[in-house]
Amino acid sequence: MVRGSSPPGSPPDPPRAMSRPEDPDAVTILPLSLFAALTMPNPIAEAVDVTPVRYTLRFPNPETHYVEVEAEIPTDGKDAVELFMATWTPGSYLIREFSRHVEGLLAKSPGDEPLRVEKVRKNRWRIASEGLDRVIVSYRVYCREMGVQTNWVDSSFALINGAPTFLSPADSPPRPHEVAVELPSTWTRSITGLPDAPGGSPNRYVAENYDVLVDSPLYAGNPSxxxxxxxxxxxxxxxxxxxxxxxxxxxxxxxxxxxxxxxxxxxxxxxxxxxxxxxxxxxxxxxxxxxxxxxxxxxxxxxxRPTYLSWLFLVSHEYFHTWNVKRLRPVELGPFDYENEVHTRSLWVAEGITSYYDRLFVRRAGLCSVEEFLAGDPPRPGSGDDRAKSDIERLQETPGRLVQPLETSSFDAWIKLYRRDENSANTSISYYTKGAVVAFLLDAEIRRASGDSKSLDDVMRLAFERHSGARGFTPDQFRAVVAEVAGIDLDPWFERALQSTEELDYGPALDWFGLRFSEPDDAEDGPSADDHPAKGWLGLDTRSEGGRLVVSGVKRGTPGFEAGFNVGDEILAIGALRVPPDGFARRVGLYRPGETVSVLIARREQLMRLDATLGQAPPDRWRLELNPDATPEQVARRSRWLGE
Known part of the structure; x- marks a missing residue:
């Protein structure tokens, strides 16, 4: 999935996460998964007509953001055929209701006779096929969401994802899906991961089944x-x-x-x-x-350099998924139910371990320094951060780490990670972030237990060998692989790291790799307190909104939280002195910790004052760095870890 993406609500972490809900009225669609289709024979498929579904994509006026789809749908001689559109796309765990962008759906016979169309669910249509062997369906899809999970079409290019584009027969045996692309005259080519269709015609592709179709985005335009x-x-x-x-x-x-x-x-x-x-x-x-x-x-x-590093980390992250997720996956992630949420507690493996390795492989490839690797993700534009932060820093700055366990974060991905609000940092954590931290600690634990003869690298390779087939792994099976590689029982360790909200113990990993947390900026050998007195701090997140200074976040445990500030409050003045929209933190910093200030705010157009006792910003105590006092043994272990 998306490391570095920004789901609604601007989460602090990417957004680089089963049993199905009990719904007696739901009609479950379970197309044969990609994994099963690639590894197991299907006698049902062999016994029926496997005439392909054939699509043609057209862009007659791409500047209007539409793709026109014509689909030739085999009916197997039925009197009616039901079509469905996915409500979500694998790798991004949110019901996105793709059918909301479908317009003007019509059906006809191969002889151009109109057929009756009835919409029967939010994402399903029933076509009166009247015993015909195939029907022709046409519709338009509005494509103007610049996201990796959605569709984009404009005058310069198109990105077409499978889930938000293709209607497919429901309750149908696995069958090929062919795609033909008719390019506007100003575009030169289309590109996809699908193989070319037989016959050698340009811009024609074939997917062996629906799962492969959904998993193969298509680009059209004038690329380099x-x-x-x-x-x-x-x-x-x-x-x-x-x-x-x-x-x-x-x-x-x-x-x-x-x-x-x-x-x-x-x-x-x-x-x-x-x-x-x-x-x-x-x-x-x-x-x-x-x-x-x-x-x-x-x-x-x-x-x-910072933004290019972010891109390199992103490339490494998504490419690592070629093995970890697309082939080695939690058991719940396939066969897919494309119409309902698919819950798993193992996204910390799928995304968290991938997030741990993404930067590690940029380092092992020689594309970043050790210092850049340890520093973490460079600041994202508009994030409010002014420097790179590691996953450890982001986790320790999130109060929700004391509320939500890691496995619960994975299970609740559908309702929390992609539906963040101003209180999310107080109640939840990201399985990307904590998952990566747990992977780092687990790697060190395996290396320590095995005398540095084994590592998390060996776990991933053995898990791939054992569980990358048609079924996937259960949480117990993945833990069993870890225990086998490490040579010790790690169940108590996993219970604390995955199922509790206990603070993580970084000491063993730092000691093993010869690392340490850096000293705060106001260390003893810095300037004297008289020259640089401590600054007051409320701990509020603010933004400028049309010339207004507005509270955008209030974290638990801060003076601002205790004083009763709300998200949406407009800050007008401290005492009798107006605060400029871009100078709040600087003004608060002119006061001293322990002082009480009266802050004038406007809340839903009503003026009121809040009395706040200022605190002192917590020291920057979670930054990783090389320990200058590391022993030769620690340096050697660190070098092996980094692939030097």
Whole structure:
């Protein structure tokens, strides 16, 4: 999924997460999963007509943001055929109601006779096929969401994802799905991870089943394409929107270095072609697919070291999913129910462990320094951060770590991670963030228990060997692999890390790798307290809104929380002195911890005063750095960890 994406509500962490809800009235769609389709024969499929579903995509007026879809749907001679559209897309755990963008659905016979269409559910249509062997369905889809999970069409290019685009027969045996693309005259090519359809015609593709179709985004436009080969397998970096600014050759070289580093880790490449769709659209995020990924970033990212590092981490994250998620997956993630939530407690493995390895492989590929690796994710534009922060820092700054266990964060992804509000930091944590921290600690624990002969690397490879087939792994099976590799029972460790809200113990990992948390900026050897007196602090997040200073976040345990500030309060003055919209933190810093101030606010147009006793900002105590006093043994262990 999307490390670095921004789900609604601007979560602090990406957004780089089963049993189905009990609904007696629900009609469950369970297309054969990609994994089963690739690994197991299906006698039902062999016994019926497997005439493909055939789609044609047209863009007659792309500037209006529409794709027109015509679908030839086999009916197997039924009197009625029911079509469905997915409500979510694998890798992004939110019901997105894609059918809301479908317009003007019509059906006809192959002889152009109109057929009756009835919408029977929010995402289902029933066609009166009257015993015909196939029907022709046409509809339009509005495509103007610049997201890796959705569709975008404008005059310059199109990104078409499967779930929000293709209607498919419900309750149908697995069958191929063919896609033909009719390009506008100003576009030169289409690209997808799907293989070309037989016959050699351009812009025609075939998916062996619906799961593969949904898992294969399609781009059309005028891209800059860079190809490199690893083990004789072609890899494409497809850049949309370079604009003479993005450094295409450098980004292709570095993507290749990441591919090679991860190939060395896993031992081989599990596909015959791979596509990096890199959309330079001033958006953000990434989403993994079986042999491709969609990335979004700024065209200026190669001009700035922090933003380029963010892109490298994103490439590494989504590419690692080629193994961890797309082939080695929690048991609940396939076969998919595309119409209902699919809950799992193992997204800390799927996303958290991937988040741990994404930066590690950028380091192992030689694309960042040790200091850059330890510093963590560079600040995202508009995030309010002024420097890189590690997952440990982000976790320890989130009060929700004391409220929500890691496995619960995974299970509740559908209702929490992508539906964040101003109180989310107080009540929840991200399975990306805490999952990555737990992976780091687990790696050190395995190395310590095995005398540095084994690591989390070995766990992932053995888990892939054991559980990357048709079924996937259960939580108990993944823990069993860890115990086998480590040579010790880690169940009590897992219970604390995954099922409780106890603070994590960083000491053993720091000691093993020769790391430490840096000293706060106001360390004893710094300037004297007389020269730099402590500054007052309320701990409020604020933003400027049309020239108004507005509270945007109130974390538990801060003076602002205790004083009763609310999100949405407009701050007008401290005492009798007005506070400029861009100078609140600076003004509060002119007071001293322990002083009480009277703050004039406007709440829903009513003026009131709040008395707040100022505190002192907590020290920056969670920044990782190399321990200058590390022993030769610690340095050697750290070097092996970093692949030096």
């Amino acid at each position: 394409v860079y190809e490199f080969q690893v083990d004789g397998i072609p890899h494409l970096l497809v850049n949309e929107g370079e604009a003479g600014v993005w450094d295409g050759p450098k980004s292709a070289r570095d993507a290749e270095a990441i591919v090679r580093a991860q190939r060395d880790f896993w031992g081989s490449l599990p596909y015959d072609r791979y596509v990096f769709f890199n959309l330079l659209t001033e958006a953000g995020g990434g989403l993994e697919h079986r042999n491709s990924t969609v990335l979004m970033t700024s065209k200026w990212a190669t001009r700035s």
